[in-house]
Amino acid sequence: MVAASAPGKLILFGEHAVVFGEPALSMAIDLRTEVFARPHTEWLADGSSLKDEKYRYVRRAVEMAWKGGPLWLEIRSMIPLGCGLGSSAAVTVATLGVATGLQGGSVQPEVIARNAFDIEHGVQGRASPIDTSTATHGSAILVLKEARDGLLWKMEKGDRHWFIHHRDLPPIRLVIGNTGIAAATGPLVEGVKRRVEEDDRAAAAIAEIGEIALEGLRALGAKDFVRTGELMNRNHDLLNLLGVGHPLLDKFVTAARPYSYGAKLTGAGGGGSMVSLTDDPDRVRAAIEEVGGRAFIVETEPRGLEVRA
Ligand code: MEV
Numbered sequence: 001m002v003a004a005s006a007p008g009k010l011i012l013f014g015e016h017a018v019v020f021g022e023p024a025l026s027m028a029i030d031l032r033t034e035v036f037a038r039p040h041t042e043w044l045a046d047g048s049s050l051k052d053e054k055y056r057y058v059r060r061a062v063e064m065a066w067k068g069g070p071l072w073l074e075i076r077s078m079i080p081l082g083c084g085l086g087s088s089a090a091v092t093v094a095t096l097g098v099a100t101g102l103q104g105g106s107v108q109p110e111v112i113a114r115n116a117f118d119i120e121h122g123v124q125g126r127a128s129p130i131d132t133s134t135a136t137h138g139s140a141i142l143v144l145k146e147a148r149d150g151l152l153w154k155m156e157k158g159d160r161h162w163f164i165h166h167r168d169l170p171p172i173r174l175v176i177g178n179t180g181i182a183a184a185t186g187p188l189v190e191g192v193k194r195r196v197e198e199d200d201r202a203a204a205a206i207a208e209i210g211e212i213a214l215e216g217l218r219a220l221g222a223k224d225f226v227r228t229g230e231l232m233n234r235n236h237d238l239l240n241l242l243g244v245g246h247p248l249l250d251k252f253v254t255a256a257r258p259y260s261y262g263a264k265l266t267g268a269g270g271g272g273s274m275v276s277l278t279d280d281p282d283r284v285r286a287a288i289e290e291v292g293g294r295a296f297i298v299e300t301e302p303r304g305l306e307v308r309a
Helices: 055-067 086-101 111-122 129-138 183-199 200-222 224-242 247-259 283-288
Strands: 002-014 024-041 070-075 139-143 149-155 160-167 174-178 262-266 273-277 294-299 306-308
Touching: 002 055, 002 086, 002 129, 002 200, 002 262, 024 086, 024 129, 024 200, 024 294, 055 070, 055 086, 055 111, 070 086, 086 111, 086 129, 086 174, 086 306, 111 149, 111 160, 111 183, 129 149, 129 160, 139 247, 149 262, 160 174, 174 283, 183 200, 200 224, 224 247, 224 262, 224 273, 247 262, 273 283, 283 294
Parallel strands: none
Antiparallel strands: 002 024, 002 306, 024 070, 024 139, 139 160, 149 160, 174 273, 174 294, 262 273
């Protein structure tokens, strides 16, 4: 049997704008998805059919990377599904890792990240490589329009391209508030595209989010959490302007802010999750729970994809 695991992610700055090629900053979090695989007489995922829609990322990953007969796959995940924390990227990357490991191949992160991006792009219809690169590499990922120090790889789709960089961030604990509403990323991404085509203010918001991501990285690197928090708050307002907010996210953000440097939705939105940067994670978690949210504390995760026989 071979097992592979990959982390979830949290976007600190730049979701949605990154799909247009703008800069963005994400970090891997200490919630992981693990996939186990062994050859078997029929295809099974958690004892059920791999044809079930909930296994579409797993199915596409084995179709792409596995050349042998049927497999018995077991998937264990600590990442809440469809909540902006990278559950689909993590299961895709871990499945590609397990298929590579089972065939005795050497795991090349760039190849895995590229294949995982192709799969996510295919399922969502439109995507950036930020989630799949973070699940593959771990640590923190900075997406830029050009190559800088720490370049990992470049990805392209049509006329868009992304330079993916490794960044060291100080270890941080962040609070996640989960609405419990799983919103599909594809339609949200498509909705933003339409809005940008029709409304100049939305196009300007995309550009401003890109600038915020760069300034946010500088502020975080200088441990200037006050400025980082202000930028998170502004990023949240701009995401609302792009139409990917949700009343529950605003409610949790409002509850968290008195005890936070900043708070914003994270990931695709439309439900999903928000994140708070704070010195007092327990207080913020309680504040979100007091208004009816599910909250938990996560930490930065240095480990990306790991495969073991
Ligand atoms: C989703 O985690 C992040 C989005 O920017 C989509 C993407 O980058 O593919 C909303």
